[in-house]
Amino acid sequence: MTQLPGLLDTEAIRKDFPILDRQVHDGKKVVYLDNAATSQKPRQVLDALNEYYERHNANVHRGVHVLAEEATALYEGARDKVAAFVNAPSRDEVIFTKNASESLNLVANMLGWADDPYSVDRDTEIVITEMEHHSNIVPWQLLSQRTGAKLKWFGLTDDGRLDLSDIEQVITEKTKVVSFTLVSNIMGTVNPVEKIVRRAQDVGALVVVDASQAAPHMVLDVQALQADFVAFTGHKMCGPTGIGVLWGRQELLEDLPPFLGGGEMIETVTMNSSTYAPAPHKFEAGTPPIAQAVGLGAAVDYLGAIGMEKIQAHEHAITEYAVRRLLEVPDLRIIGPTTAEDRGAAISFTLGDIHPHDVGQVLDEQGIAVRVGHHCARPVCLRYGIPATTRASFYLYSTPAEVDALVDGLEHVRNFFG
Amino acid sequence: MTQLPGLLDTEAIRKDFPILDRQVHDGKKVVYLDNAATSQKPRQVLDALNEYYERHNANVHRGVHVLAEEATALYEGARDKVAAFVNAPSRDEVIFTKNASESLNLVANMLGWADDPYSVDRDTEIVITEMEHHSNIVPWQLLSQRTGAKLKWFGLTDDGRLDLSDIEQVITEKTKVVSFTLVSNIMGTVNPVEKIVRRAQDVGALVVVDASQAAPHMVLDVQALQADFVAFTGHKMCGPTGIGVLWGRQELLEDLPPFLGGGEMIETVTMNSSTYAPAPHKFEAGTPPIAQAVGLGAAVDYLGAIGMEKIQAHEHAITEYAVRRLLEVPDLRIIGPTTAEDRGAAISFTLGDIHPHDVGQVLDEQGIAVRVGHHCARPVCLRYGIPATTRASFYLYSTPAEVDALVDGLEHVRNFFG
């Protein structure tokens, strides 16, 4: 077994994840390298879900009965846990959504309906980047179409980094909001937050950080980021599907208008008009994803117990090893940074002119699960003149042996189409 | 034991629901009469969730690996099941959301951004009713505020029914959309769909039916309803939290603009513009609530195996019995229909001038879980000049003995505050 400095005790960790024992294609143990798409779930999270449904399930917030009080305490307790996990100044700044996409749309819509000084209109500009996930592109395209605001973006350098050389021209006095990803889901690039935030603050623009690929993998401190909004998603960080988070600065959440209307988000309703509850409830219309929040709470407990620094170190070691080994594969071209510096554990590549679909299929036959396609970041593929990539992405349970399996698998792919 | 015609074999059914064995307050078995708020979940649904997470979990739609194919098949299979459950003409008309509130907001927002002939503006009118859940009020208030459209509504009769005497004045040639609940969550009233739909069709208005309190309890046939949109929510019908449904007529889903933007809902994305996938994906931005959809699929399998007609008959029998027994309690006033005709199994009442909060608290002490407050239908409380109600609501596992426990409990409440 390859030993790398900084690795976690994956043998112990993998025991927490029932699915990692799954066998596919006639007895091949699955090698799950599709973690940037979604992570697997530890038993601790599944136990929390079952415990919730089997003992405490009730609707939250309005009950005087035991189950309703327990469900409310669990749901609001999950908010406390998530707030602590991202070092939020206040628990009331944590809004539960269904996924990161809803979180980002929520911000775009708050701004779309906001009054001055937040309002977005034809005299204002919105800035994103060319490496965003579609979920951080389309909401802003819709906002710009619907308000007349101009959408601008940072381009990319040849080595998969943001091209900030024209930062002064891109972020200007007209810029109302700058929204960008902390870590690219397709290239793994970790972006220089501070530089962008400083410029945005200089011109008085709001900063939205898409931390979907960061929250699972590194220490996320919303205060250190100095952003105004931070979005992420539960299913990529050992949590259930159906739960996302938007953290926002309290005064903004107080000032900005609601998005979805309905039960739970109101203060008082008459047929003629309604007033709204304070944040976070103002932004949580309807019965929330209660069990899913509880599951996410268990997930951040799980990650926290291992330690995000340790997880980060583990992934760094794996990434370093994977980049090195992948670059040994003939005709393999990494799309994105080719070192482990300032990059996460998602590695995209092309293999000669074998189409990623074919690469993925032949890998699958060997039990190796990778993702192929444009990874909801089609502008990146356009930028680098490729139709798609194959992406291997790692997590806290990934091992050097799995990297080796991937490299061997790619060899097999080359032979197959050779 | 009281025997009523039409009852289900609750002894067998209750074995499927682990939480019904839960004991509260020093060994009292919980009497769960808060089903209109949320239902409990059968083991079959929990098993489906666990099976999904332990064996098949992956992100959907883009994978060529086994897990991704299985997860996609399970997720899309759940869509087939739900489509069949509501007799949808096409599976592509079933959109998964996070709850009924999102479903209703989705419709309001589609219309808010629609072009002619669907567009809503200051020359048009929106019609709702005074018995709507806040989730079917606030989205239309927001839409009317933001477009200038006029919001109108049907009032209520003294016995808790819609007052349709002025239907011609309420729904007019200016009406663009009529949105109403099939079954009231606070009073249990079942509304005369046909009459409203006929008038709406006469003037060319779209019809939105909030079936949140119907889907769990009766045969729901979207074709028979003749509505354009039907919304409901998973957690009230034995499904998980975090999943809702919007059914919509295919041509409308094709014509109307998207709401949330992001991954999964696109056809092709460039930085300048995007095109959208066909429905239902156009309306499902981001990683969907995969496990929750699978759980909802298991829930409709479960309900379907028992039979919705039988569930409806069971609840009718329980409701008839409960109404009769409750009316025996001195000073008890039912808010809503006082017979079991055209009513569901949610029964709201006041008890002299004892505040519902106090009623609920004393019942809870006896292990009886009811809901108290305005049940997200505050206009109904205003209409009847009461601050709040106590609501007992039944489901397929409710028994006559639980009705008796409630009645005994209320006697205790009266003594306590007597």
Place this chain on the structure above:
Amino acid sequence: MKLDSMYQDVILDHYKHPHGRGLRDGDAEVHHVNPTCGDEITLRVKLDGENIADVSYEGQGCSISQASASVLNELLVGTKLDEAHRIQETFLELMQSKGRIEPDDAMEEVLEDAVAFAGVSKYPARVKCALLSWMAWKDATAQALGESAGRNTV
């Protein structure tokens, strides 16, 4: 019965025979709502220099919120403002204690009848009921003193 720890006789007594109920002349008026249960209170404060001359109120709600308003009236009318704020803060502390504070003699001296609410603090859904009138009083007093209005005012 555990319930008795919430529904102390003192509380039921205040509920059935409320002190100082009804709206009278005041320097400021607020209307507070508890959105989770629909409890409402309209409350007026009348100051006489540093003295609280009157707290009058009208509202609808459960026994806990009604009794709490009655106790408030009894405790605060006739006291000095700084003393009243001390009482309010002590009551808030007790109510947020989740049943963990067993009121001692010192607390009892400050809170008098209001110590009876100690049991309510074990019921999270009811804590807001007990606090409704106190928050309204604090808000109205701030307004009477010309400070900024509270958020909840409709």
Place this chain on the structure above:
Amino acid sequence: MKLDSMYQDVILDHYKHPHGRGLRDGDAEVHHVNPTCGDEITLRVKLDGENIADVSYEGQGCSISQASASVLNELLVGTKLDEAHRIQETFLELMQSKGRIEPDDAMEEVLEDAVAFAGVSKYPARVKCALLSWMAWKDATAQALGESAGRNTV
């Protein structure tokens, strides 16, 4: 190996040596995209009365989508339109069979090399790849005949 049922030699052969690739003169052109994988094809149809004079195409995609376009070219060019539609429908039926159709002689006579795609029908994620060029052809033909354009055209 199971994989061999998808990647039949015939398919790999068409992939490596595509027939009729490149854009030539046509009566109608369409551009189709498979949003789940980014495969794209631009395809032109040239009709000569009831005869298909040419199907020319250019695109990027996986072996399955590329080979499928090549097979399409081989099968359809030179046939009559109704015959071509019959082939297209048979191919569609095979691809939607989820591996449940074992092509018989009759089917083989219609589909020739295209029966090699039977194995692909077991892989739901790849069925769309195999169908991309066929859907594009159907759409382009409809346009060439003056019928309404398909939804996917950008």
